[in-house]
Amino acid sequence: MDMSPSEESKVFILGAGCSADCGYPLGKGLAAQIEEFQSGISGRFPIIGQCVRDTIDLAKGLPQFDTLDQLAKHAEDNFSSWRQRSGSIVWDKGSQERQNLCDKQIMGAKIAVSAMFLAREERARSQGLRSYERFIASIFGGEPWQDGVKAANCHVLTFNYDRLFEIAFLGYFKSFDPALASLYGHSVLNSGFNQRANDGFDKIEPVTGRFNFLKMHGSAGWWVRKSLEDGEQRRYWPAVPIGPANVQEIEDLLRKNGVYSYDTLNKLKTLPWEPLITFPHEKQRSLESSRTGFPYDPYIRQVWGHAAHLLAAATEVEVIGYSFSAIDSRHMVNELLLRATHAGRIVVRNPEVATVEANLRSYAQLRGRVKFLRSRFGEDA
Numbered sequence: 446m447d448m449s450p451s452e453e454s455k456v457f458i459l460g461a462g463c464s465a466d467c468g469y470p471l472g473k474g475l476a477a478q479i480e481e482f483q484s485g486i487s488g489r490f491p492i493i494g495q496c497v498r499d500t501i502d503l504a505k506g507l508p509q510f511d512t513l514d515q516l517a518k519h520a521e522d523n524f525s526s527w528r529q530r531s532g533s534i535v536w537d538k539g540s541q542e543r544q545n546l547c548d549k550q551i552m553g554a555k556i557a558v559s560a561m562f563l564a565r566e567e568r569a570r571s572q573g574l575r576s577y578e579r580f581i582a583s584i585f586g587g588e589p590w591q592d593g594v595k596a597a598n599c600h601v602l603t604f605n606y607d608r609l610f611e612i613a614f615l616g617y618f619k620s621f622d623p624a625l626a627s628l629y630g631h632s633v634l635n636s637g638f639n640q641r642a643n644d645g646f647d648k649i650e651p652v653t654g655r656f657n658f659l660k661m662h663g664s665a666g667w668w669v670r671k672s673l674e675d676g677e678q679r680r681y682w683p684a685v686p687i688g689p690a691n692v693q694e695i696e697d698l699l700r701k702n703g704v705y706s707y708d709t710l711n712k713l714k715t716l717p718w719e720p721l722i723t724f725p726h727e728k729q730r731s732l733e734s735s736r737t738g739f740p741y742d743p744y745i746r747q748v749w750g751h752a753a754h755l756l757a758a759a760t761e762v763e764v765i766g767y768s769f770s771a772i773d774s775r776h777m778v779n780e781l782l783l784r785a786t787h788a789g790r791i792v793v794r795n796p797e798v799a800t801v802e803a804n805l806r807s808y809a810q811l812r813g814r815v816k817f818l819r820s821r822f823g824e825d826a
Contacts (some may be wrong), residue, residue, distance in 0.1 A: 556720060668720060669744065
């Protein structure tokens with residue numbers, strides 16, 4: 446199918462560096478900031494606190510891993526290595542116990558990250574989101590928001606778990622009323638949540654021909670669960686950051702629904718809500734195999750498929766604050782950047798230009814196509 450663009454279309458790809466000035470960690474700072482978060486919630490939220498402690502303990506046992514992405518992947522690799530060493534093809538009680546431990550470690554890390562990111566939102570609001578607001582002004586113009594979104598000839602893909610883009614959007618467009626339009630629906634940010642069910646959205650369907658804001662690894666404050674009757678069905682609950690995030694609400698949700706484990710599965714009438722956050726190795730597994738049944742799988746496949754479509758039609762691509770770290774860059778380049786065959790230029794903006802250039806050196810297809818700029822998010826190039 447010919448994907449030649451019929452008009453100018455720019456795709457922005459945002460990484461962790463875009464949120465660093467707002468107090469959110471870069472990949473290597475995430476583990477340390479979780480320890481700081483632990484001291485701030487000590488004794489107040491038992492379930493979240495336990496998830497935070499478990500994640501910190503896991504990190505301390507593996508000092509060579511300095512990001513949670515690496516930590517989560519190690520937990521799963523450790524289980525796979527044990528299975529290979531045991532040489533058993535029978536799924537026995539020992540296998541189940543080790544699988545339960547792996548699931549618990551990864552789920553605990555997701556809950557810890559989601560709660561920490563939500564808890565930081567109020568400080569980010571109070572400090573101001575000037576870089577995000579300037580970015581939003583540059584792509585949408587001014588009021589009313591309907592005209593700005595309709596006229597935008599670009600799309601935004603983000604690898605960040607935070608909700609700073611959305612918060613800045615709500616702050617910038619005073620005319621936007623979340624009671625009248627769904628922020629993540631097709632008429633606004635077009636993030637894929639369109640079909641409303643009684644207890645959440647039931648499909649991921651970003652539409653074409655409009656601005657898209659796609660969160661490539663999910664988001665803090667977003668939840669997903671599988672149907673107990675039909676494991677293929679999903680319910681999505683992307684909470685909108687209208688006001689200050691309430692960590693107590695997360696604690697109450699976890700207490701009410703339980704944290705997923707095989708021990709609690711048979712006691713539940715419905716499967717619990719899980720954070721709609723995916724670590725890089727989970728995303729890669731979802732894209733490479735159609736046989737996995739994890740709750741986040743349909744989201745990942747739909748969003749990444751749609752993002753690839755946007756890149757294939759793009760006439761310009763700008764990557765801001767993304768480091769191209771080894772744990773995540775392979776799929777980002779292969780599934781996204783290399784699809785941008787019609788892009789007249791690919792610009793990579795990052796203050797650590799030398800590091801980014803080194804990380805991209807092995808991708809021969811990009812040589813000569815990328816322009817590197819030493820600048821931060823919100824700065825003029």
